[in-house]
Amino acid sequence: MTAIPLPDTYKTINRLSLILLLITYIAFINLGLADTMRDVAFPYIRSTFSKPLEASGLVLLAGTIGYMIASFSSGQVVTWLGIGRMLALSVTLRAIGLAGFALAPTWEILLLVSVIIGLGGGLLDSGANIYVAANYGATPMFWLHAAFGIGATVGPLMMTGLIERLDQTWNVGYVVASGLHIGLLVIFIFTLKYWSTS
Template identity: 45%
Template sequence: MNLWTKIKKYPRIGLILLAFIAFIALGLPDGLLGVGWPSIRTGFSIPLDAIGMLLTASVIGYMTSSFLSGFLLSRIGVGNVLAGSCLLTGVTLIGYTVVPQWWMMVLFGVFAGFGAGAIDAGLNTYIAAHFGEGIMQWLHACWGIGITIGPIIMTVGLTRLNTWRFGYQVVGGFQIALAICFGLTLAMWSQNNAPSEDSTAEKRLTDYKTPMGETLRQPRAWLSVLLFFLYVGGEGGLGIWTYSLLTESRGVDQTLAGFFTGSYWLTFTIGRIAAGVVAKRIGINNLVLSGLAGALTGSALLIWNPFVMANVIAVGLIGVSIAPIFPAMMSGTSARVGDHDAANTIGMQMAAAGLGTAVIPTLMGVLARQISLETIPVFLLTVYAGLFSCYLLAVKLPKKLAMAVSA
């Protein structure tokens, strides 16, 4: 029995496998830019900080499609969203390699972000609707695999072929192949996502067609959005600024600092794989709260800095601790906001994640330039303390609302 036959015979297994592959593909482009940027900016004769233009363009597209994902999923279905988004992303990434002007690459960045946001929000909504916390953890671990492999692909292109274009062509081609796979499995996505004709059957998140305006009026939805803004900002800020903090402010050996900074996403992935094994037994709230406790401890250790190796221990502790938080909070969306608003809220959360990726690391950089790099761990501790407080409020708020309604 070949793989395709198995997928058709066991559609749930096939869809999970395809979702995992899609999240690996989602992480691949994120791992290309950092390694390829020196060659890209040299080729286009642009300054070092021009990367901000491409990141901003991508975030605009990402936030737009994420925010609209609830509407798109309810109108055209999960399979169509995923197939179209993968095709758009693949064509755009290959487009990076053929445009003659920098502004054209920036423009393509909007469409790349739009495709990535739709894939991200669509799969998160689908997994939250149909599967448990463990699958959600493993889904996001696959993103970690992708962002770990991305730099390797780019390095091969730079060292063997002396071009950054190879990396984007390979990943773009993979995205197009994935779009074809989604297209071939449209019937399975539609069948597994179709509302039940049985009026007594429990509705799934993707069965609701709640108007976005109604969800926007829910305070608990906005509180849930804030959680993702803070979390992703802290995650990205740590990844971006750790190397500078260790080498420029604390005199850590560049090789040692580079090794642990570079393996940050690998540690992250291992943490999510482990969380997938224990998620159901531990529970979503315990995963999040214990992860935040570890992140606060690691941030405090990073501020204290009693000896050189404490930096490495602190970064590793934060990385392992925060790994399960994002997928756990995603799985718990319906518990925080209710099934009726969950699909729309997931899209809003993904939009907030894109915004947090841009805003919080940028604020860290401004403070580091104006004051000192030593403000970075203090800022990080503040972010995780705020996230801890907001999460406790988000968990308690639905219960208070339920008690008020019953009263």
């Protein structure tokens, strides 16, 4: 296989490793996309649930609680499951949470699924960082965080386009984000056996 040299680490990336690296980049694009849609969507969300503007802080707090729990326990989770299953679990939680966010019938359920989204986000963030740092080095790690930035840019644009251009509700944006995570889960399932050998 053709190897790509990384001058900063003197490591090489074979074809399989490159594919897995690209999957982590796609995962981080999804992470950034879904996490930043809320800023555009919240004025419409609060209208749906008849909440004041400052209620956005509760949504953020709920997500942060989930994220912190996942981050603090990520070392144990990766020991139990391995990196591939941990990443698959993370996108499963986020797919469920994002779908639940879109379909939440009450404010309390919206806050609950925000915790689930945060749990998935914390595991995905930790897992991808662990994997890239251990297997690729500094330059790919830089691009991992750049991938998050791409998603963070696209997310608000997508939500704005759905609401203002296509006349859709904010819920549709979260359904789309959930669908993207389901697609990513399928990719993780099909590549699961390769993560421990890369």
